[in-house]
Amino acid sequence: MSYDPIDHDFERGLVNRRQILGDAWVDRSLANATGFNADFQNLITRFAWNDIWGRPGLDQKNRRIIVLATTITLGRWEEFELHARAALLGDAGNRLTPDELKEVLMQAAIYAGVPAANTAFSHAQKILSEIGTQIGYAPIPAAPAASSHPGIGRQARSAGKPSLHYTVRTPRNGKAPRHTIVLSHALGCDLSMWDSLANQLAGDCRVIAYDQRGHGSSDAPAALYGIADLADDAARLLRELDSGPVVWIGLSMGGMVGQELALRHPALVGALVLANTTSCYPETVRTVWQQRIATVREHGMEAIADAVMARYFHATFRTSQAATVARFRQRLVSTDVDGYIGCCHAVGMVETTERLQQIKVPTLVIAGELDQGTPLAMAQTLADNIPQAQLTVLKNASHLSAVEQPQAFADAVTHFLLAL
Known part of the structure; x- marks a missing residue:
């Protein structure tokens, strides 16, 4: 009997992790691993990034949205910033536009609460100010009183x-x-x-x-x-x-x-x-x-x-x-x-x-x-x-x-x- 030295669950998870978070972030995480957290890095790569992100039942864009909504609800702002930034900079097939990210935050305001959405908007705006030129986004001044529901239009x-x-x-x-x-x-x-x-x-x-x-x-x-x-x-x-x-x-x-x-x-x-x-x-x-x-x-x-x-x-x-x-x-x-x-x-x-x-x-x-x-x-x-x-x-x-x-x-x- 031969022994395959490659841990395929880990490698598949690593592929998904790189697709979603980008090579730079994953390379830093792996490089910073120590005897204290290496087991944890192995665990999340196999179970989160392979067992969950590797399931074909939902596409990667929808899984991004679920993670963003969950981190807003739980107030895990470091994770929210990580996934929001990655979503905005992602591959064409799974990235979110700023308007799509806004819709996630608007829905979170109803289901997770206005304070959580308020904090999420603050974090998202900071990210957009940092990477706006990379994604071709320039915020346009707008008056809240002139805002209209996009599904109804200006009346x-x-x-x-x-x-x-x-x-x-x-x-x-x-x-x-x-x-x-x-x-x-x-x-x-x-x-x-x-x-x-x-x-x-x-x-x-x-x-x-x-x-x-x-x-x-x-x-x-x-x-x-x-x-x-x-x-x-x-x-x-x-x-x-x-x-x-x-x-x-x-x-x-x-x-x-x-x-x-x-x-x-x-x-x-x-x-x-x-x-x-x-x-x-x-x-x-x-x-x-x-x-x-x-x-x-x-x-x-x-x-x-x-x-x-x-x-x-x-x-x-x-x-x-x-x-x-x-x-x-x-x-x-x-x-x-x-x-x-x-x-x-x-x-x-x-x-x-x-x-x-x-x-x-x-x-x-x-x-x-x-x-x-x-x-x-x-x-x-x-x-x-x-x-x-x-x-x-x-x-x-x-x-x-x-x-x-x-x-x-x-x-x-x-x-x-x-x-x-």
Whole structure:
């Protein structure tokens, strides 16, 4: 029987230790070992760095985050500094950016306590001041009062009347935005319907979401609106924000507004995504919209809520995602009655079919396979009449396709944006 002189557990652990902490630190630790602590160095190299860090169940970046959170919680600041510095200077595959480190510290403030996070921020800022030039990081002065939640964006209201509530997310990569994107919601919804997509797109884009008049926190004038009114609202907002040409992503009513905006204010639109929408309803359907207005006037929003949910979501989704449906139902019934009636009139009277040829920008038309509100034939009309249009049909999606099939919707949008 032969004897292998190499302790493979130790050597494997040493490889992981070097990958995470760097050669310089590991070389110093090994060089400083004495008869008093050599056994301990051997123990942590085999058990921590091989038995734990060598497990493939989590990648090294996630294990870094766990160690940082644990050392913050325990107040082991020497270990925190060691692992924070190593994380910021690590290999491309496992390093943390300063923003990612900040998110670890923000989460620790909730689960480990504000005092612990406060100390962690102090240590992290010291490290960043020392190594900032090495990692291309330069802190930018910022006022705490102007801080905004990155998953929601900066919130404000537009000038003029009606005043529109809106949010702006800036690119998380810190670079100039690849596009400015506007997200325009469906009837009876609000800007929160776009949260998932907005946060995906905000990785490298500036993303504006807003509440249409009569919805959410925007003004709700007591009048019957037209789609042209809603398009002019959007134009005023975009000019106020100095947006330049935008990629307009609108679903249902939002898609109708996008068409009209491209026709009335073409300089503001660089591309269109028109989802689950139409350019016109037949007269029989217009009558249905007028009946809905009459019902809401007489009996309020609750009287139409269940029927609207049946249109927005297919039966399987309503059963399997009852909490999501309940959230959208609550949003619908809490919508201002005057605002809803005004927008109902605008939607029911939409008419852009004869002008679609005038839309001169790249356009993605998205249809839901199961959409009863704006069936595939309506999407086909848009795709056939807009010169640079392409059509994508989402499987197992009804009217609110971005909610029922969020990843498929996001994939279609992302693929479209890559070609712009």
